Amino acid sequence: MTFENLLTYAVIAAPLLYLLWIAIRIWRGVSPLQECQAARARGDMPAAQRWAELAIQSARNELEEAAAREELGGVYRFNGAAREAIQCYRRVLELRQKNLPADSPDIGTSFGNLGQALLAASEVQEGEASLRRGWEIIQASPESEEQVLAHVMTALGQACAYVGKFEESAQLLNKAVSLTQKIFGDDHARTAEALQMQAIAAAIAGQFRQADLSYLKSETCFARVNGHRHVTTLVTRQVHTQLLVAWARLTGDADLLATANEMAETMVSGLTAEIGSKHYITAMGLATWSRVRCLMQDVDEAQKLGEEALQIVESELGPHHAGVGYCHIALARALAAAGSLTDAIRHALTAHSIAERCFGTDHFETGDSLELLGQLASRQNNLREAEKYLRRSLAVRDALGPNHPLRAFTLRELTPVLQALGHEDEAKYCRAVEAEIIESAHR
Numbered sequence: 001m002t003f004e005n006l007l008t009y010a011v012i013a014a015p016l017l018y019l020l021w022i023a024i025r026i027w028r029g030v031s032p033l034q035e036c037q038a039a040r041a042r043g044d045m046p047a048a049q050r051w052a053e054l055a056i057q058s059a060r061n062e063l064e065e066a067a068a069r070e071e072l073g074g075v076y077r078f079n080g081a082a083r084e085a086i087q088c089y090r091r092v093l094e095l096r097q098k099n100l101p102a103d104s105p106d107i108g109t110s111f112g113n114l115g116q117a118l119l120a121a122s123e124v125q126e127g128e129a130s131l132r133r134g135w136e137i138i139q140a141s142p143e144s145e146e147q148v149l150a151h152v153m154t155a156l157g158q159a160c161a162y163v164g165k166f167e168e169s170a171q172l173l174n175k176a177v178s179l180t181q182k183i184f185g186d187d188h189a190r191t192a193e194a195l196q197m198q199a200i201a202a203a204i205a206g207q208f209r210q211a212d213l214s215y216l217k218s219e220t221c222f223a224r225v226n227g228h229r230h231v232t233t234l235v236t237r238q239v240h241t242q243l244l245v246a247w248a249r250l251t252g253d254a255d256l257l258a259t260a261n262e263m264a265e266t267m268v269s270g271l272t273a274e275i276g277s278k279h280y281i282t283a284m285g286l287a288t289w290s291r292v293r294c295l296m297q298d299v300d301e302a303q304k305l306g307e308e309a310l311q312i313v314e315s316e317l318g319p320h321h322a323g324v325g326y327c328h329i330a331l332a333r334a335l336a337a338a339g340s341l342t343d344a345i346r347h348a349l350t351a352h353s354i355a356e357r358c359f360g361t362d363h364f365e366t367g368d369s370l371e372l373l374g375q376l377a378s379r380q381n382n383l384r385e386a387e388k389y390l391r392r393s394l395a396v397r398d399a400l401g402p403n404h405p406l407r408a409f410t411l412r413e414l415t416p417v418l419q420a421l422g423h424e425d426e427a428k429y430c431r432a433v434e435a436e437i438i439e440s441a442h443r
Contacts, residue, residue: 108137122358306331325354
């Protein structure tokens with residue numbers, strides 16, 4: 001038998017053997033839905049998607065279909081396909097509302113999942129509303145399990161941080177962490193996830209020390225449960241690195257920056273090994289590493305990392321995703337450091353357009369691109385334009401509170417512009433406020 005014949009038989013036989021293996025698994029009592037859940041737990045998303053699709057095809061009723069689609073939505077979310085996840089979860093909600101009482105905790109869970117997918121798609125207002133509806137249903141139902149309530153409460157706490165409801169966010173997340181620890185214990189992935197959300201919310205609120213501690217606890221917990229090289233551990237390290245970048249930029253702490261660089265390198269290496277170099281999560285790590293290298297004045301490496309990150313994330317998530325805006329900012333800062341101001345402005349303008357599209361014109365998330373546009377205009381000696389951008393950046397960041405670190409970044413850029421325009425008293429005031437914010441960050 002020739003090699004070509006063997007290859008032909010192998011191509012024909014492989015699908016048949018795979019179907020036979022599936023039939024044996026089902027005959028042994030392992031359902032496609034259980035197989036999907038097991039594959040998701042071990043991080044094998046291609047297998048999880050195949051099993052979820054098989055579970056949908058083999059569903060005997062609409063509630064079984066809803067359960068299978070719920071798993072498929074989780075796979076889509078991991079893969080960055082937020083729009084597909086939203087479509088999935090809307091169908092799940094529709095099926096459950098058709099077949100279950102309005103106060104069923106499963107309907108509450110569906111609202112919660114839909115809300116998380118909307119957050120991932122940067123639809124923060126609608127995402128918060130959906131999560132709040134889910135939380136209200138689950139909280140009111142006597143049939144709800146504590147672990148479901150804790151999960152939706154955690155997601156709602158994160159959503160509140162994105163819309164600027166910092167006090168409510170902190171209250172929800174503190175309760176969620178305590179409840180999760182009570183249900184699962186300190187060494188569980190759900191506990192690590194709750195700690196991670198607490199850290200993200202604290203970072204958004206500008207509470208850098210609290211966020212740092214929560215990230216460390218989350219990463220340590222994920223490492224104990226899943227291992228140091230697991231995607232969940234590495235993703236926590238990625239967002240932790242983002243925090244350290246902001247902190248080092250605020251304080252000028254060289255040791256902190258060196259730590260961020262080491263974390264970024266190991267995080268990108270680990271993600272490349274676990275999910276591949278072309279996954280959007282890996283690429284977001286590259287963008288974060290670009291920010292680190294830019295602060296370390298390694299502009300060539302920063303630009304290279306930024307370009308690679310943008311190409312991958314834009315390809316995977318589409319041109320209008322908030323993550324793409326983050327990559328445009330990273331590349332713009334690298335280009336500005338290299339002296340390519342025209343290209344830097346182009347990327348900064350694109351990032352600003354994305355932020356406005358995702359969050360709205362008055363959301364604090366637009367402050368970063370406005371700050372950068374002001375800095376670039378100042379470097380081109382367009383002082384009036386720089387003043388306009390920076391005052392707008394300060395206005396949207398004022399909602400974060402007077403001592404928020406992000407305000408210091410805008411004030412740092414605004415001060416020399418005001419001096420050049422002859423506004424000495426206001427420049428002196430801005431410099432004093434910036435110094436006060438930096439001092440409070442050291443406490």
